[in-house]
Amino acid sequence: MDLVRHLRYFIVVAEELHFGNAAIRLGMAQPPLSQRIKRLEEELGVRLFDRSARQVRLTEPGRLLLGESREIVNRVDRLHELARQGRAAVLKVGVPPDLAATVLAALVAAFREHSPDVRLAPAETWTADQVTALAEGAIDVGLVRHPVTAPGLTFGQVLVQAHGVLLAGDDPLASVGEVHLADLAGRELLMPPKEGEPGWHAEVLAECRRQGFVPAQVHQGAGLGLVLAGAAVAFGPRMELPGLAWRPLLGSPITSRVSTAWRAMTPAAAGFSAVAVRTLKESAGMTEEGATPVRRVSRRPGMLA
Amino acid sequence: MSGPAFDSLFRAAGVTGWLYATDVDTGLDVGHGADEPQPTASMFKVPLLVAMCRRADAGLLDLGERVTVTAADRVSGPTGLSSMLDDVTISLRDLAYLMIALSDNTSADKLLSRVGLDPVNAVLEGFGLADTRVVQGSREMLASMDVDTGHAWPFVDPDDIARLSVLDPARTNRSTAREMARLFGMIWRDEAASAPSCAWMRGVLNMQVWPHRLASGFPYDDVAVSGKTGTMPTLRCESGVVEYPDGGRYAVSVFTRSFGTALNQPRADAVIGTAARMAVDHLRR
Numbered sequence: 001m002d003l004v005r006h007l008r009y010f011i012v013v014a015e016e017l018h019f020g021n022a023a024i025r026l027g028m029a030q031p032p033l034s035q036r037i038k039r040l041e042e043e044l045g046v047r048l049f050d051r052s053a054r055q056v057r058l059t060e061p062g063r064l065l066l067g068e069s070r071e072i073v074n075r076v077d078r079l080h081e082l083a084r085q086g087r088a089a090v091l092k093v094g095v096p097p098d099l100a101a102t103v104l105a106a107l108v109a110a111f112r113e114h115s116p117d118v119r120l121a122p123a124e125t126w127t128a129d130q131v132t133a134l135a136e137g138a139i140d141v142g143l144v145r146h147p148v149t150a151p152g153l154t155f156g157q158v159l160v161q162a163h164g165v166l167l168a169g170d171d172p173l174a175s176v177g178e179v180h181l182a183d184l185a186g187r188e189l190l191m192p193p194k195e196g197e198p199g200w201h202a203e204v205l206a207e208c209r210r211q212g213f214v215p216a217q218v219h220q221g222a223g224l225g226l227v228l229a230g231a232a233v234a235f236g237p238r239m240e241l242p243g244l245a246w247r248p249l250l251g252s253p254i255t256s257r258v259s260t261a262w263r264a265m266t267p268a269a270a271g272f273s274a275v276a277v278r279t280l281k282e283s284a285g286m287t288e289e290g291a292t293p294v295r296r297v298s299r300r301p302g303m304l305a
Numbered sequence: 306m307s308g309p310a311f312d313s314l315f316r317a318a319g320v321t322g323w324l325y326a327t328d329v330d331t332g333l334d335v336g337h338g339a340d341e342p343q344p345t346a347s348m349f350k351v352p353l354l355v356a357m358c359r360r361a362d363a364g365l366l367d368l369g370e371r372v373t374v375t376a377a378d379r380v381s382g383p384t385g386l387s388s389m390l391d392d393v394t395i396s397l398r399d400l401a402y403l404m405i406a407l408s409d410n411t412s413a414d415k416l417l418s419r420v421g422l423d424p425v426n427a428v429l430e431g432f433g434l435a436d437t438r439v440v441q442g443s444r445e446m447l448a449s450m451d452v453d454t455g456h457a458w459p460f461v462d463p464d465d466i467a468r469l470s471v472l473d474p475a476r477t478n479r480s481t482a483r484e485m486a487r488l489f490g491m492i493w494r495d496e497a498a499s500a501p502s503c504a505w506m507r508g509v510l511n512m513q514v515w516p517h518r519l520a521s522g523f524p525y526d527d528v529a530v531s532g533k534t535g536t537m538p539t540l541r542c543e544s545g546v547v548e549y550p551d552g553g554r555y556a557v558s559v560f561t562r563s564f565g566t567a568l569n570q571p572r573a574d575a576v577i578g579t580a581a582r583m584a585v586d587h588l589r590r
Contacts, residue, residue, distance in 0.1 A: 176583075177590040180525045211526065251527045251550035296550065298529035301406070301514040 126196025346535030385409025522578025
């Protein structure tokens, strides 16, 4: 006899104290349920229920065995759950360390819903390290920042996000609605590590220089302490943090472009890629890459005078 | 949201200021004494430019026609034909360029003699710009200063300045910040004249050489500033259009009167740009 299954019947009848109701809950007819309870009583050699009165009652031995039965059923359920998890695939993904916590949380939640059987193992690493990890097979999918050159990698849909500037809350520039890159002249800049994000570094600093902002010093790191201290400014998506002010950049000159990246496409990787595109659009406000608008340089008569 | 603190900004620069800024496409606006009549000084050249274009559009004037500017035409002034010594033969179109880009008084008066005051005012009337009028040319404006003070340039004595009719909107070319900005908005929306004429006017206004006023508030390669200045003792003004990289277009007009009578007041020039930037920033929030 399947003892565990019989214990489940016993628990339900004990909870309902009514064979008819218990049978409905179990989705079966009453006679077979009564039969199985009888078989369990024979197996255990005790009467579990007192059926003599109008109402079904638990006998003293029945009361004693109920707690133990629940324990056994729960342990068996747990055993199956662990076995299922052991069978489950793990998808190792790389994500940028400066990805907002809320965005990462949304990504994990959305992927869990999309593929409940695949466990997501995110590792925070910068683009260059993700490229290496992808090549070595240490991660299955990356979420990288462009421009990135890596032979053998395939990229998912590129999403873009205009960055604004993060300033100390008491910075004079925080009082204006929009800040132009040229307004930042003379300030120091905080960027992600150059070794981790070489493409982003080169692109951002070139654009800054083109627009009249040559940082006196470029600090490297992901923490915003220097910005909070008023010692540097940083670029990033809109965020609200105490003590900091975020302002859009006039003309949207700094635009981050991210996509998933993989070396070998698996169903799980494809699933993550699709979930990432959807989540980054919904939770991080990223948009599909459109045609890059041509930057128009205004004519000022003094320029060649 | 409360408006920007224009008053303290102007005061810190040693001036009283009046301002109006409007989104050319949405009409969203912000003002500060926007409807007070002001003397327009050299900004009268903008309605003249528009009237000239409309007469050309109507076939009454050929802008390619060449005229000769002689000593008799010459009006004093620091730029353009006013500063030259010999006769010049030039097209009406190019005279207009000198009038706008360099604020050349001689070019302005030569054109005014061909267009006439009445047609200019008829155009303004037709546009519903009731507070904007052109009643005199550069020569008359300059001559009135000598008459009002009893002496020639310079005019830096406060008593002299108090007597100048070119600073009294009732007795000289006049407008308001709102109406000057509206006129610029019409040029940018192709409403002031034919579309080709408006496009040409925008080009000429964009070639204005002065960087110290409106343009100084937008020191960015990707922001275009077009406009026309006006200057008289203690009066500094400029009206124009600021174009942002995302396509936003804002017509702005700023008038200032400085407390001091010194001719050189870089802060008073720069506050025109600073106030305009503040106004545009406000409209974009």
